[in-house]
Amino acid sequence: MKNIILIKAGxxxxxxxxxxxxxxxxxxxxxxxxxxxxxxGGKSQINSGMKDLNKKVKFIDGQRYTDEETLKTVESSxxxxxxxxxCKLNNLNVKAVGICGIxxxxxxxxxxxxxxxxxxxxxxxxxxxxSLLKKNYLPVVSPICAxxxxxxxxxxxxxxxxxxxxxxxxxIFISDVPGILDENxxxxxxxxxxxxxxxxxxxxxxxxxxxKVNNCYSxxxxxxxxxxxxNKVNFLSKNKIDLSGTRIVLS
Numbered sequence: 001m002k003n004i005i006l007i008k009a010g011x012x013x014x015x016x017x018x019x020x021x022x023x024x025x026x027x028x029x030x031x032x033x034x035x036x037x038x039x040x041g042g043k044s045q046i047n048s049g050m051k052d053l054n055k056k057v058k059f060i061d062g063q064r065y066t067d068e069e070t071l072k073t074v075e076s077s078x079x080x081x082x083x084x085x086x087c088k089l090n091n092l093n094v095k096a097v098g099i100c101g102i103x104x105x106x107x108x109x110x111x112x113x114x115x116x117x118x119x120x121x122x123x124x125x126x127x128x129x130x131s132l133l134k135k136n137y138l139p140v141v142s143p144i145c146a147x148x149x150x151x152x153x154x155x156x157x158x159x160x161x162x163x164x165x166x167x168x169x170x171x172i173f174i175s176d177v178p179g180i181l182d183e184n185x186x187x188x189x190x191x192x193x194x195x196x197x198x199x200x201x202x203x204x205x206x207x208x209x210x211x212k213v214n215n216c217y218s219x220x221x222x223x224x225x226x227x228x229x230x231n232k233v234n235f236l237s238k239n240k241i242d243l244s245g246t247r248i249v250l251s
Contacts, residue, residue: 001035001130001133001134001166002169003033003034003035003169004034004035004036004037004133004166004167004168004169005030005034005035005036005037005168005169005170005171005172006036006037006038006039006159006162006163006166006168006170006171006172007023007027007036007037007038007039007172007174008038008039008040008041008155008156008158008159008171008172008173008174009023009038009039009040009041009174010040010041010043010044010155010173010174010175010176011040011041011042011043011044011045011046011081012043012044012175012176013174013175013176013231013233014040014042014045014081014085015044015045019233020085020088020233021088022233022234023174023233023234024085024088024089024092025092025234026233026234026235026236027089027094027138028089028092028093028094029236029239030236030241031094031136031138032239033239034169035133036138037129037133037138037139037141037162037163037166037168038085038096038138038139038140038141039141039143039155039158039159039162040078040081040082040085040140040141040142040143040155041143041154041155041156042074042077042078042081042142042155043064043208045077045078045080045081046064046070046073046074046077046078048077049073049076049077050070050073053069053073055069055070055073059207059208060114060115061210061211062154062207062208062209062210062211062212063112063115063118063154063211064115064118064152064154065115065116065118066115066116066117066118066151066152067116067117068117070116070117070152071117071150071151071152074144074152075144075150078100078142078143078144079100079142079144081142082098082100082140082142083098085098085140086098086140089138089140094138095136095137095138096137096138096139096140097132097137097138097139097140098140098142099128099139099140099141099142100141100142100143100144100145101141101142101143101144101145101146101153101158102144102145102146102150103128104125104127104128105125106124106125106126106128106129106145106162107121107122107123107124107125107145107153107158107161108121108122108123108124108125108147109121109122109145109146109147109151109153110122110147111147111151117149117150117151117152118151118152118153118154119145119146119147119151119152119153120153120157121145121153121157121158121161124161124162124164124165125165126162126165126166129141129162129166130166141158141162143155143157143158145158154211154215156173156211156212156215157211157215159171159173159215160215160216160218160219160224161215161218161219163219163224164218164219164222164223164224167223167224168224168225169225169226170224170225170226170227170228170241171216171219171224171226171227171228172227172228172230172235172243173212173227173228173229173230174230174231174232174233175229175230175231176231177229177231178230178231178232178244178245179229179230179231179244179245179246180199180204180205180209180213180229180246181204182204183202183204187244187245187246188204188246189246189247190246190247190248190249191213191246191247191248191249192249192250192251193216193217193220193248193249193250193251194251196213196214196217212229213248216248217250220248220249220250221250226247226249227247227248227249228243228245228246228247228248229245229246229248230243230244230245230246231245232244232245
């Protein structure tokens, strides 16, 4: 299939009533010209659930350490958020369908033991997504996956792996920051992947941005045309995509 755009939004963006509303309206308008797949995280929603349990949040290299109790919170938080997104899109006359990485055996997963009940993606079978797109449905994908058991998977990795398998025209990460920021707090317009290690050593690419940019490199190598990191939730101008933020390219 051609003209597929994959949009990934984080939980911080989706927890804002104004930002999420504008983003979902933008997605509904994109459907006039493109096939769209929407992947969501849920960091703030999960953190809120863990706070209610008086449980400490722990991240390793930008990924959430997940034990049994945390996994239950992750599952319930992401499921609730997925339902809310689908409901809002349906109210915009979009045929949205909520799914997760377990459905249709989309992902082959391997557990990362040092992160607890967290998985990494080994391969993707996007048949379910393609079937939905062909029938003009909009897949809304939660990053819960499974191998022999249910595992938490970073939503950025799910987005990148799916975008690669679908050969997406654009992969757009909607963040709560305007892009990757330099040492003066200004948005870097373009990053070449050959400079990734240098930027990481300079502490410009750090924490949660590390898995995001790692993932971008893999997606670009596998055929994704363009990748953007932006906080712009309404990026349509006269029905054309107008993206600011950081553009990531191979070289």
